[in-house]
Amino acid sequence: MVTLKVVVEALLFSSPRPLTAKEILQVVRLGMEYASEEEQESFKGTTAAMIQDTLGELSGEYQQLERAFQLVEQVGGWQLTTKPEHQTWVRQLFPELRPTRLSPPALETLAIVAYRQPVTKADIEAIRGVAVDGVIQRLLDVGMLKIAGRAEIPGRPLLYETTQHFLEHFGIKNLDELPNASELRYVPLPNGNTSPTEEPESSELFKESPQEESPQEESPKEEPPQEQSAELPPENAPSESVHEIAAESGAPIDEGVKQE
Numbered sequence: 001m002v003t004l005k006v007v008v009e010a011l012l013f014s015s016p017r018p019l020t021a022k023e024i025l026q027v028v029r030l031g032m033e034y035a036s037e038e039e040q041e042s043f044k045g046t047t048a049a050m051i052q053d054t055l056g057e058l059s060g061e062y063q064q065l066e067r068a069f070q071l072v073e074q075v076g077g078w079q080l081t082t083k084p085e086h087q088t089w090v091r092q093l094f095p096e097l098r099p100t101r102l103s104p105p106a107l108e109t110l111a112i113v114a115y116r117q118p119v120t121k122a123d124i125e126a127i128r129g130v131a132v133d134g135v136i137q138r139l140l141d142v143g144m145l146k147i148a149g150r151a152e153i154p155g156r157p158l159l160y161e162t163t164q165h166f167l168e169h170f171g172i173k174n175l176d177e178l179p180n181a182s183e184l185r186y187v188p189l190p191n192g193n194t195s196p197t198e199e200p201e202s203s204e205l206f207k208e209s210p211q212e213e214s215p216q217e218e219s220p221k222e223e224p225p226q227e228q229s230a231e232l233p234p235e236n237a238p239s240e241s242v243h244e245i246a247a248e249s250g251a252p253i254d255e256g257v258k259q260e
Contacts, residue, residue, distance in 0.1 A: 002039055004028075004046060008054050018077035021051040075167040075174065100142050100169065109135045110144055114166070114175065115184045118148040118159035126190035136160065144169070 011024055025048050032040050055078050059071040069082050082090050091097075102110065109132050112124050124132050139145040143165040150156040167173065175181060 001042070002035075004043065004050065005054050005058065007031075007043075008051060009058060012058075012071065012078060012080050015079070018074050018079040020077035021048045021055065023077065024051050072171075073173065075164055075172070100144075102139075102142075102144075103135075105130075105132075106135050106138060110139060110162070110166070113139075113145060113160050114162050114178060115181065117161035118151075119161075120151050120157040120159060122157060123191060124160075 007028060008024055011019060011027060025046060028043055028046055028051075032043055035043070055071065055073075059073075062070050068086055069080050071078060071080055105128075108128060109124055112127055113119055116123070121132060121136060124136075136145065140147075143163055145160050145166075146163050148159040148161040151159050162175070167175075172178065178184075
């Protein structure tokens with residue numbers, strides 16, 4: 001007899017994409033039209049909650065059996081995947097497939113968008129301090145970002161947000177599973193659309209603080225004219241009669257002079 005667990009496992013194995021509990025329930029109801037009466041009676045009261053419980057049971061069984069594959073819940077639903085420890089051998093089976101590698105600038109830009117989305121290019125550049133045109137285009141090409149519309153500000157710049165591929169690539173179901181999501185979403189960051197800060201008035205721009213005033217150069221003090229001594233040097237003394245000098249000294253006039 002076909003059980004619900006077997007049907008769910010067959011659908012997961014056949015689907016190339018993740019399946020939600022509602023999608024599996026829809027397929028089960030469609031298949032009841034072609035099932036036997038016994039199977040119809042067995043699946044008649046199936047609900048989405050019952051399928052969700054079945055998915056959890058399958059996931060636990062695969063872990064206990066230590067199989068090479070696992071059942072994981074992703075953003076788009078449940079999917080059978082190989083375990084990460086077997087990637088070395090699985091990758092050899094698909095040599096043409098290359099994993100998406102992001103540069104450090106791309107990861108920084110992607111993190112800003114993930115935590116603050118939707119966000120404009122000007123906001124990203126205000127936070128990073130560099131132009132991000134090429135980085136954003138690269139993230140758009142690999143499907144990590146998408147255009148979410150236009151901001152209601154002058155110029156109406158484009159808004160960017162992450163995609164479902166971003167969640168699948170990093171293995172998270174929603175943005176709330178990002179590390180410290182509740183805190184980093186509200187941290188004040190530079191805004192590329194705010195008006196510039198007020199500039200100081202011109203009168204204050206050139207105002208120097210008392211501590212920074214440069215010492216003013218003192219003008220050389222004019223020295224007061226020195227008073228000349230009343231006694232003049234001998235060469236500048238007023239001329240007197242030779243006879244008067246000789247009379248005072250008591251020396252002969254022709255002393256020290258060779259007489260012929």
